[in-house]
Every structure is written in C-alpha cells, then in structure tokens.
Amino acid sequence: MAELEIIGVAQSNYVWAVRIAATEKGVPYKFTPLRPNTAEVGAIHPFSKIPVMRHGDFELFESKAIATYIDRTFDGPPLIPVEAKGAALTEQWISCVNTLIDPTCVRQYIVSYVFPGTPDGSPNRAKIDAALPAMEKQLAVLDKALARNGHLVGDTLTFADMNLFPIAFYLQRFPESKAMVQSQKHLTGFIERMLARPSVKATTPPPPPKKD
Numbered sequence: 742m743a744e745l746e747i748i749g750v751a752q753s754n755y756v757w758a759v760r761i762a763a764t765e766k767g768v769p770y771k772f773t774p775l776r777p778n779t780a781e782v783g784a785i786h787p788f789s790k791i792p793v794m795r796h797g798d799f800e801l802f803e804s805k806a807i808a809t810y811i812d813r814t815f816d817g818p819p820l821i822p823v824e825a826k827g828a829a830l831t832e833q834w835i836s837c838v839n840t841l842i843d844p845t846c847v848r849q850y851i852v853s854y855v856f857p858g859t860p861d862g863s864p865n866r867a868k869i870d871a872a873l874p875a876m877e878k879q880l881a882v883l884d885k886a887l888a889r890n891g892h893l894v895g896d897t898l899t900f901a902d903m904n905l906f907p908i909a910f911y912l913q914r915f916p917e918s919k920a921m922v923q924s925q926k927h928l929t930g931f932i933e934r935m936l937a938r939p940s941v942k943a944t945t946p947p948p949p950p951k952k953d
C-alpha cells in the first residue's frame with residue numbers, strides 16, 4: 742500500500758490532532774512540513790488550509806475527514822467508535838470543539854498573543870479580554886464532560902479527545918487560560934494523561950523560540 746502523507750505545520754492544532762490519530766492507529770506516515778496558503782497546499786485544499794493528506798493518488802482536506810479516512814483504511818484500534826451512539830457522540834464533540842471552542846480559544850485568544858497584528862507586536866488586549874468570559878464557560882463544559890470517564894466519549898480514547906488535546910495543551914502557555922485550565926481538575930488530568938501517551942510524545946511540536 743502507498744505511504745500516507747500528512748502535510749502541514751507541526752504547530753497547528755488540527756495538524757497535530759491528525760498526526761496523533763495516525764500514530765494511535767499505528768500507521769506510518771511521511772510528514773511534509775508546509776505552510777497554509779502555499780501552492781502545494783492550495784493544490785489540495787481549495788482554501789489552502791492545513792492539514793491536507795495524500796495517500797497514493799487520493800488527496801483529502803479537513804482534519805476530521807482525514808482522521809476518518811485513516812480510521813477506515815488501516816488496521817489498528819478504532820479512532821471513532823463503530824456503534825452508532827459512540828460515533829455520533831464523537832462527531833458531536835469534534836463539531837463542538839471545531840465550531841465553538843477553536844474559534845474562541847485559538848483564533849480569538851491564542852492568535853491575539855501569537856499573531857497579534859498590533860503596531861508594536863504586543864498582545865491584542867482588547868481581543869484577549871473579549872474572549873475570556875466565553876472561554877470560562879467553554880472550559881467548564883469540557884471539564885464536566887471529562888469528569889465522567891476522563892474522555893469526551895465513553896471510557897476510551899477517540900478522535901474527539903485527540904482533536905481537543907492540542908488546544909488544551911496550548912491554553913497552558915498563556916496566563917489567563919493557564920489559570921482557567923488549572924482551575925478545572927478533570928481537564929488538567931486529561932492533559933496530563935494525553936501528555937503521557939507515546940502518540941503525543943512522538944508528535945509534540947518544538948516549543949516556540951524564546952523572545953528576548
């Protein structure tokens with residue numbers, strides 16, 4: 742069988758989730774580090790976002806679609822439960838994280854620190870402060886969900902957990918969100934357990950360079 746190729750930037754939460762998924766599934770893959778909005782990525786993704794995937798002559802974009810393809814194509818532990826309720830709950834949490842939590846926690850809050858777009862490059866305080874009330878509520882929802890069994894769905898790891906983990910990990914890097922995560926013990930425990938997994942250790946992106 743052709744080698745799977747995952748394309749994107751290692752630091753992207755969506756790329757990281759897909760790499761964790763391939764590793765959990767036990768699928769060897771080639772990682773091609775390419776930025777969004779490059780010709781190669783744009784040749785696969787119509788809006789030139791990452792991750793994109795190639796497997797032989799089959800090309801795919803969207804992280805959930807890529808994870809589903811990996812799950813159904815290769816042998817290995819299921820990333821998405823086969824039975825209807827588990828599959829639906831996995832879909833539910835992926836959709837919730839991608840449409841509600843990522844826009845607030847990553848695109849609004851984290852991006853305002855990392856790519857602030859301010860004249861002097863300082864964090865965009867207005868955008869950060871505006872995100873905080875929604876983030877409080879969102880992290881409390883995640884904590885409650887994780888309180889049941891330590892996973893978002895059932896009592897085993899699914900792609901819903903893999904999809905959430907990179908966001909939760911990055912939230913620990915910034916002051917307000919670090920404090921919020923620390924106040925949610927089930928979310929903190931989830932991050933610690935995920936960090937101990939070989940799939941996460943094998944795919945963790947290098948830390949950002951220290952600023953002077």
Ligand SMILES: N[C@@H](CCC(=O)N[C@@H](CS)C(=O)NCC(=O)O)C(=O)O
Pocket residue numbers: 753754755756777778789790791792802803804805839
């Ligand atoms: N729904 C997409 C989201 C992908 C996405 O937004 N990727 C970001 C990086 S984390 C990106 O490519 N951003 C570049 C841009 O929007 O121009 C997925 O699940 O793959």
